Amino acid sequence: MSDNSPLQISRWLLAATGTRMFVSNQDRVPTESAVLVVSNHRSVIDAAVLMAAVGRPIRFACHHYMGQVPVLRDMVKKVGAFPLDAPEHRQHSFFGQAIRLLQSGQVVGVFPEGAPPMVSLTPPNSMGKFQRGFAHLALRAPVPVLAVLPVAIASIEESNNSALPLKLFSFFDPSEPLFDQPGWHPLVIYRRATILIGRPWWITPSQREQYQGKQAKTVVAEITSYCHEEIGSLLRKAS
Numbered sequence: 001m002s003d004n005s006p007l008q009i010s011r012w013l014l015a016a017t018g019t020r021m022f023v024s025n026q027d028r029v030p031t032e033s034a035v036l037v038v039s040n041h042r043s044v045i046d047a048a049v050l051m052a053a054v055g056r057p058i059r060f061a062c063h064h065y066m067g068q069v070p071v072l073r074d075m076v077k078k079v080g081a082f083p084l085d086a087p088e089h090r091q092h093s094f095f096g097q098a099i100r101l102l103q104s105g106q107v108v109g110v111f112p113e114g115a116p117p118m119v120s121l122t123p124p125n126s127m128g129k130f131q132r133g134f135a136h137l138a139l140r141a142p143v144p145v146l147a148v149l150p151v152a153i154a155s156i157e158e159s160n161n162s163a164l165p166l167k168l169f170s171f172f173d174p175s176e177p178l179f180d181q182p183g184w185h186p187l188v189i190y191r192r193a194t195i196l197i198g199r200p201w202w203i204t205p206s207q208r209e210q211y212q213g214k215q216a217k218t219v220v221a222e223i224t225s226y227c228h229e230e231i232g233s234l235l236r237k238a239s
Contacts, residue, residue, distance in 0.1 A: 006057045006080035007056070013079070024194060031056075034103070035056075039153060043155075046153060053195035054107065060076075102143045116178065127231065129228075132224045136220060147203075148201040150231045152231045152238065155188075156193055157191040162185070198230040199230065
């Protein structure tokens with residue numbers, strides 16, 4: 001598979017679903033350095049949407065169950081995603097894989113809201129709390145030039161369907177408590193969406209020095225808050 005295959009597959013998938021995209025501030029995307037893309041998340045096609053908007057192949061960290069469900073597993077691998085391991089090995093595996101990708105100059109994508117907005121239908125352009133793992137990754141990765149790029153996916157028009165019962169997914173991933181409840185896994189497909197590229201946060205040597213000391217929690221919180229606020233601001237502009 002060539003480096004551009006995930007990008008080509010993403011464009012094909014968007015054409016197949018009839019998704020029309022409008023991209024704002026594409027000039028903010030770094031073209032040569034390693035990049036950590038951070039975005040809000042509501043749809044199974046979010047990875048394809050972001051890849052087409054950024055114009056570079058993106059290696060996405062996705063939920064463990066996506067690597068267990070047969071058809072879904074094939075789809076996420078074709079678009080360059082790497083499913084997270086089971087909980088007991090998840091953190092170590094995530095940092096190891098993501099750091100290797102960033103060191104090779106690739107683009108890594110993260111959805112810091114995690115699984116909740118995927119298994120419970122949320123209003124368009126809403127956003128939950130961000131987990132801080134991506135900020136730790138950015139500060140730990142021994143990459144000379146690294147940009148954290150916040151990107152907002154604003155849904156203008158979409159279709160909402162029920163995919164499969166949530167309890168069926170617990171068969172593939174019994175470690176996820178979100179699947180141990182009644183209801184259906186939603187399937188959100190954008191008909192029209194605006195993708196707004198935020199201002200990149202460049203990781204500096206001084207920030208990495210702070211991460212080694214007493215200010216580690218502070219610098220992690222700063223990066224997390226910046227991305228959450230930047231994406232929230234972009235979503236409000238699109239409304």
